[in-house]
Amino acid sequence: MRAMQIGHHVIAVALTVIGAVRAIDDGTPVAASVVSGAAVLAWHAAGTLAPARVRPRRVVVWWLVGFAVLWVAAVAVSAEFVWLAFLLWLLAGHLLPDRWAIVFSVLVFAIVVGAPVLHHGATTYANVLGPLIGGIFALGISRGYLELLREAAERERLVVSLRRAKEEMADLQDELALAQRRSGAIDERTRLSRDIHDTIAQALSSIRLLAHAGSGSTHDDGAARTLRQLEALAGESLADVRRIVAALAPAELEDDALASALGQLLSRLHDETGVQTELHVYESLPALPIHVEVALLRTAQSALANVRLHAGAGRVVTSLIDDGGSVRLDIIDDGRGFDAGRWEPADAGESSGYGLKFMRSRLRELGGELTIESTPGEGTALSASLPVEGSAEGRS
Numbered sequence: 001m002r003a004m005q006i007g008h009h010v011i012a013v014a015l016t017v018i019g020a021v022r023a024i025d026d027g028t029p030v031a032a033s034v035v036s037g038a039a040v041l042a043w044h045a046a047g048t049l050a051p052a053r054v055r056p057r058r059v060v061v062w063w064l065v066g067f068a069v070l071w072v073a074a075v076a077v078s079a080e081f082v083w084l085a086f087l088l089w090l091l092a093g094h095l096l097p098d099r100w101a102i103v104f105s106v107l108v109f110a111i112v113v114g115a116p117v118l119h120h121g122a123t124t125y126a127n128v129l130g131p132l133i134g135g136i137f138a139l140g141i142s143r144g145y146l147e148l149l150r151e152a153a154e155r156e157r158l159v160v161s162l163r164r165a166k167e168e169m170a171d172l173q174d175e176l177a178l179a180q181r182r183s184g185a186i187d188e189r190t191r192l193s194r195d196i197h198d199t200i201a202q203a204l205s206s207i208r209l210l211a212h213a214g215s216g217s218t219h220d221d222g223a224a225r226t227l228r229q230l231e232a233l234a235g236e237s238l239a240d241v242r243r244i245v246a247a248l249a250p251a252e253l254e255d256d257a258l259a260s261a262l263g264q265l266l267s268r269l270h271d272e273t274g275v276q277t278e279l280h281v282y283e284s285l286p287a288l289p290i291h292v293e294v295a296l297l298r299t300a301q302s303a304l305a306n307v308r309l310h311a312g313a314g315r316v317v318t319s320l321i322d323d324g325g326s327v328r329l330d331i332i333d334d335g336r337g338f339d340a341g342r343w344e345p346a347d348a349g350e351s352s353g354y355g356l357k358f359m360r361s362r363l364r365e366l367g368g369e370l371t372i373e374s375t376p377g378e379g380t381a382l383s384a385s386l387p388v389e390g391s392a393e394g395r396s
Contacts, residue, residue, distance in 0.1 A: 011090070012044045015083045023078035036074040040084060043070050060095055067091070068104070072111060079119040082112045082131070089135045093142025101139065109135050186290055193245045201241045208234035258293040262300055262318055269304055269316065280319040288327060292386050295366055296320075296329045299359050299384045303331045311335025311380060326368075326387045334379040359384070 020037035024030055047063040068088060074081040085108050092104045112131040116124075208231050215227035259281045266277035288296075300318065307313050313335030321328040360370040368386035 009045075011087050012041060012084075015087055016041050016081075019074070019078070019081040019083045022080035022083075026078060026080055028078040028080075032077050036077045036081065039070055040067075040074055040081075043067050044087075064088075064091055064095055064104075068108065075111060075115045079115040082115050085109070085112045085131060086134050086138050089138035090142050093139040094146060098143070101143075105135055105139055182290070196241060196245050201238060201245065204234050204238040204241060208238060258288060258297060259320060261297050262320065265300055265304055266316070266318060269308060273308055275307070275313055276315040278315075278317045280317070282320065282322045284322045285320060285327065286322065286388050288388060291366065292327065292388065295362055295368070295386060296327070296384060298362060299329060299370070300331065302359050303382050303384075307331075307333050307335065307380075311337075313379070323385065326385050328386075329384040330381065331383075332379065332381045337374040337376050337378050337380050339374070339376060 016037045020033045023033040023036075043063075044067065047060070047067065071081065071084050071088060074084070088108050089105050092101045092108070095101075096104055109131060112135075113128055211227045211231035211234060215224045215231065218224050218227070259279070263279050266279055269275055270277045304316070307316055311333050313333035316331065316333045318332075319328075319330040321330065356370070356372065363370050363384055363386060366386055368384065371383040371385075372380070373383075374380035
């Protein structure tokens with residue numbers, strides 16, 4: 001754009017000077033030639049040097065019309081100012097829609113052809129063919145330049161979009177790495193707490209019970225006293241072990257992290273959009289490995305983002321279900337829905353966007369599956385299922 005502006009100024013100055021000099025050589029009074037040229041340059045500068053933000057489309061069009069009127073007045077002074085028609089054709093191609101640019105250019109061409117006749121009573125083929133070729137060339141240059149600008153803007157938009165996607169991907173990788181490290185630490189703490197509970201704590205509890213039973217059945221006062229001391233010591237040690245187990249137990253498992261996070265997501269959705277939300281969590285839901293919780297949470301985030309952006313829903317119901325050896329996350333909305341028949345696992349990236357594809361890919365890596373049921377106008381039901389590795393214990 002800057003190059004185009006500089007080119008316009010150079011062309012305006014050059015053509016105006018040529019026109020004024022030729023007008024003076026042709027016998028036009030010097031004052032009239034200089035004033036006409038100066039007026040043309042002043043009008044051109046006033047319009048092109050103003051900041052773009054104060055040049056609305058309508059104002060620019062009227063400025064071009066005024067420039068054309070001023071040019072006609074200069075041509076009336078001397079036919080040599082027809083040279084400026086080339087600049088008008090460039091501006092028309094740059095500032096006007098296609099149809100109006102052509103109409104404007106034809107009118108300018110008519111004046112260019114008629115000016116020699118009005119001033120000298122005759123014209124030549126060169127005075128007709130030269131401007132015709134020049135006008136077509138100038139109009140073509142301007143339209144081509146506009147297309148280049150549009151392509152450059154589109155490329156810039158794509159570059160910005162790719163850069164943002166790259167940054168988001170890097171953030172996601174960092175987040176996943178942190179989640180993996182955190183998952184490892186939580187798994188290790190859980191293993192230690194269970195091992196201590198199942199071995200040392202159980203042994204101390206058995207020692208305490210045996211000592212209590214022995215102290216009540218013996219008639220030896222010394223032995224009874226020793227057994228009572230042993231019982232008390234075992235009880236104190238058992239209390240210490242239980243405190244250690246409680247400290248090692250991950251807070252996330254105690255506080256139902258996944259259910260809590262889903263509740264926060266739904267609350268945020270309600271606060272920001274007004275959509276009514278419900279969350280149902282089965283009491284029999286087993287303790288979930290951290291990677292399962294992370295995968296289901298990411299799926300819920302993507303699904304609720306789709307609800308926010310595309311569904312136009314008034315109500316969303318989310319359920320976390322114990323499905324006998326697996327856990328299932330159901331998200332149902334009453335929004336506008338879509339043609340689920342177009343969403344096939346093989347070509348999900350083509351027909352349903354990358355969101356569903358990435359959700360399904362994440363779940364399949366963990367042995368799970370994603371199911372979509374939707375009909376235009378009847379809402380959408382999304383179901384994400386993952387196997388629960390190991391624990392059959394319920395959450396306590």
